[in-house]
Amino acid sequence: MKDKLGRNFAALFTASAVSNLGDGIGVVAWPWLASLLTRDPLAIAFVATALRLPWLLFALPSGVITDRVDRRKLVVAMDLTRFALLTGLAAALWFSDPTDGTPGTGLPSNPLYWILLVSALAVGFAEVLRDNAAQTLMPAIVPASRLEAANGRLWSVEVMMNSLIGPPLAGLVLTVAVPLAFAFNGMGFAIAAALVMSIPGHFRPTRAEPKHWVTEMREGAAFLWRNPMLRDLAIGLGVLNAAYLMMQIAMILYSQEVLGLSSTQYGLLLTAGAFGGILGGVLAERVVRVIGTGMALRLTLVAALLQAVVMASIPHAAPIWGAILLAEFTGMIWNTVTVTLRQRLVPQHLLGRVNSVYRFFAWGTMPLGLVVSGLSVKLAEPYLPRAMALTTPFIIAAIILLLLVVLMWKRLSTTAIEGARFE
Numbered sequence: 001m002k003d004k005l006g007r008n009f010a011a012l013f014t015a016s017a018v019s020n021l022g023d024g025i026g027v028v029a030w031p032w033l034a035s036l037l038t039r040d041p042l043a044i045a046f047v048a049t050a051l052r053l054p055w056l057l058f059a060l061p062s063g064v065i066t067d068r069v070d071r072r073k074l075v076v077a078m079d080l081t082r083f084a085l086l087t088g089l090a091a092a093l094w095f096s097d098p099t100d101g102t103p104g105t106g107l108p109s110n111p112l113y114w115i116l117l118v119s120a121l122a123v124g125f126a127e128v129l130r131d132n133a134a135q136t137l138m139p140a141i142v143p144a145s146r147l148e149a150a151n152g153r154l155w156s157v158e159v160m161m162n163s164l165i166g167p168p169l170a171g172l173v174l175t176v177a178v179p180l181a182f183a184f185n186g187m188g189f190a191i192a193a194a195l196v197m198s199i200p201g202h203f204r205p206t207r208a209e210p211k212h213w214v215t216e217m218r219e220g221a222a223f224l225w226r227n228p229m230l231r232d233l234a235i236g237l238g239v240l241n242a243a244y245l246m247m248q249i250a251m252i253l254y255s256q257e258v259l260g261l262s263s264t265q266y267g268l269l270l271t272a273g274a275f276g277g278i279l280g281g282v283l284a285e286r287v288v289r290v291i292g293t294g295m296a297l298r299l300t301l302v303a304a305l306l307q308a309v310v311m312a313s314i315p316h317a318a319p320i321w322g323a324i325l326l327a328e329f330t331g332m333i334w335n336t337v338t339v340t341l342r343q344r345l346v347p348q349h350l351l352g353r354v355n356s357v358y359r360f361f362a363w364g365t366m367p368l369g370l371v372v373s374g375l376s377v378k379l380a381e382p383y384l385p386r387a388m389a390l391t392t393p394f395i396i397a398a399i400i401l402l403l404l405v406v407l408m409w410k411r412l413s414t415t416a417i418e419g420a421r422f423e
Helices: 007-037 041-057 059-066 071-095 111-141 144-176 178-197 213-226 228-257 263-269 271-291 293-313 317-345 348-364 366-380 392-408 414-420
Strands: none
Touching: 007 041, 007 071, 007 111, 007 144, 007 178, 007 228, 007 263, 041 059, 041 111, 041 228, 041 348, 041 366, 059 071, 059 111, 059 213, 059 348, 071 111, 071 178, 111 144, 111 317, 111 348, 144 178, 144 263, 144 271, 144 317, 213 228, 213 348, 228 263, 228 293, 228 317, 228 348, 228 366, 228 392, 228 414, 263 271, 263 317, 271 293, 271 317, 293 317, 293 392, 293 414, 317 348, 348 366, 366 392
16 A cells, blocks of 8 residues: 555555544444433434534535645644544543433433533534545545545545444443543544644645635535536435434434344444445445446445335344445445545645535535434334334435435436546
8 A cells, every 4th residue: 555655645544544443433432422311312313413513514614714724734633623622521421420320311401411412513513624624635645546546445444443443342442431432532533633744745725815715615616516416416415414314323222222232232233334335445446347437326325225224124133234234335435436526526726615515415414314313203202112213214214215216316327427527
């Protein structure tokens, strides 16, 4: 890897691995801690929503900031910010045991819940800036001809740490001491900041004098909207992500109450995403070459639909594990294809803003999916047994994904995707 893509990519790759290990711990730790404080599905969903809401509120301004400052320094600053926030949360948990007492069934009055909620929101804002800036670093570090390979490797290590190693490690750490999970998460960001800081050079984009920030946001939005393929991919991914988050947050109580899983077993269930993602990252280039980019993206939507159907109809861990593996395998191919497409289509001085607009649509829908997930269970409970009520987010996700497959099938042709490269 190092001799082909260079030491700068090696530093970025390692930083991604370490920070995503922390994120993988957080995937389990955030909602699991919330479930120790309350059994209310909507209150648990609020914590996950706080982590994702900044993508809706702050994605567009973050693009303007990314195109105005040194992108490497911005990544470092946001990683250090998350380190400070998570270390502070770990300290608060250390002095206030979340396992002390029986969790209630409604919105908790425990101050620890509200500390958790505010911390999640602050970490989410830092994540928006950091991720947008980090994605714009790649074209400045790796030759254009190597972008697919570099993105595939970066996505693979992200999934490996985020889903294969992080969640099971979180399950083990949570059984020892809840605060350690957040301390480990924060430490990963501190190490990542040091690694990114070691990359030499200046990463402030060359551009004309800054205009009013609203004007600059409009320029990014106009570029994306003029390209039908980028626009359709952004909106389609937004629907896909909303459905995915509906299922992900619903899995917390579903795994505990229906599948009967412990925190360690739940972490192991999530390793399916890692195995699928790693395979997808490694094989993405080969799969696209064999079946074409259009069919590869179509299979992502079909696999997500299959995952929702399995979760809604088969209350057993093994088939759910298999469905998650397939969905993440195809999802990794989607990420590799679409990120590389943006990096090649968008001029460097606009990349931060176009990325932010793309992610506004693609990630801004996540809070909506989380709230709908918790609310659907809440509304179903008076009329259905608890176990059936906990499956309603999977049913709603399946309906949404079926409509998405129908609407996007013709749009995601290989001809249309290849044509977008030359527009």
